Amino acid sequence: xxxxxxxxxxxxxxxxxxxxxxxxxxxxxxxxxxxxxxxxxxxxxxxxxxxxxxxxxxxxxxxxxxxxxxxxxxxxxxxxxxxxxxxxxxxxxxxxxxxxxxxxxxxxxxxxxxxxxxxxxxxxxxxxxxxxxxxxxxxxxxxxxxxxxxxxxxxxxxxxxxxxxxxxxxxxxx
Numbered sequence: 001x002x003x004x005x006x007x008x009x010x011x012x013x014x015x016x017x018x019x020x021x022x023x024x025x026x027x028x029x030x031x032x033x034x035x036x037x038x039x040x041x042x043x044x045x046x047x048x049x050x051x052x053x054x055x056x057x058x059x060x061x062x063x064x065x066x067x068x069x070x071x072x073x074x075x076x077x078x079x080x081x082x083x084x085x086x087x088x089x090x091x092x093x094x095x096x097x098x099x100x101x102x103x104x105x106x107x108x109x110x111x112x113x114x115x116x117x118x119x120x121x122x123x124x125x126x127x128x129x130x131x132x133x134x135x136x137x138x139x140x141x142x143x144x145x146x147x148x149x150x151x152x153x154x155x156x157x158x159x160x161x162x163x164x165x166x167x168x169x170x171x172x173x174x
Contacts, residue, residue, distance in 0.1 A: 041079060043069035048130035057129040059168040067168045068148065071128040074099060078149045080128065082161075082168060086152030089123065089138040095147060096121065096140040103140055116143040126155055131172040133158050 005013075042060040046069050049056040059067045059082070067082040073091070076099045083090075090109075091101060104120035123136040128151075137154040144150075159172040 041068040041070065043067070045070065046129040050130070054171050054173045055130045056172075057131055057170045059170065061166060061168070069128055069151075071126065073126055073149065074101075074124050079147065080151040081148040082156070083150040083152055084156060086150045088152045088154035089126065089136055090118075090141050090144060090150035090152060091121070091138055092144040092146060092149070093140050093142040095149065101138075101140060107139075109139065109141055111141075111143070113143070116141065118142070128170065131159060131170060133172075 040062055042062055046057045046059065049058075057069075059069050061067055069080050069082070071078060071080050078095070091099075096103075101121045101123075104122075107118055107120060109116050109118040119140040119142075121138050121140050123138050124134065126133040126136045133155055136158075159170055161168060161170050163169075
């Protein structure tokens with residue numbers, strides 16, 4: 001017959017088991033949150049392809065068919081939502097304030113929710129992968145929800161973009 005461990009050892013063993021399960025659950029939650037984030041934005045670190053006279057970045061659509069991509073505005077990390085229906089790069093007001101963007105002239109913006117006020121601004125530098133644009137026309141939109149910056153035509157018209165096999169190809173000629 002074997003002797004049962006003393007109560008203090010049983011409590012220690014139970015405590016270690018609970019800690020191990022807790023650590024496992026935390027790791028699983030962390031891993032699955034990364035998976036969800038990658039599904040929402042599969043272009044978090046876009047690769048650039050350098051050709052003789054151009055730089056290309058290929059974007060994959062997310063599960064909803066939208067093209068999101070991480071990039072930079074004036075050295076600040078942002079997530080862009082490609083929007084060919086937007087006339088200009090539209091920055092939510094709260095994000096614009098964090099980046100120190102200056103508000104220019106006031107104008108009215110037509111949005112999906114109706115007309116809203118906006119303010120013109122200029123972006124010194126906009127970057128997606130190795131594609132870099134300078135002095136880009138943009139707008140600060142106070143009523144714009146979310147943290148994504150709409151990548152509109154004021155930026156998109158400065159490079160070629162086309163759809164190929166469900167992906168979006170951005171190409172900047174040198």
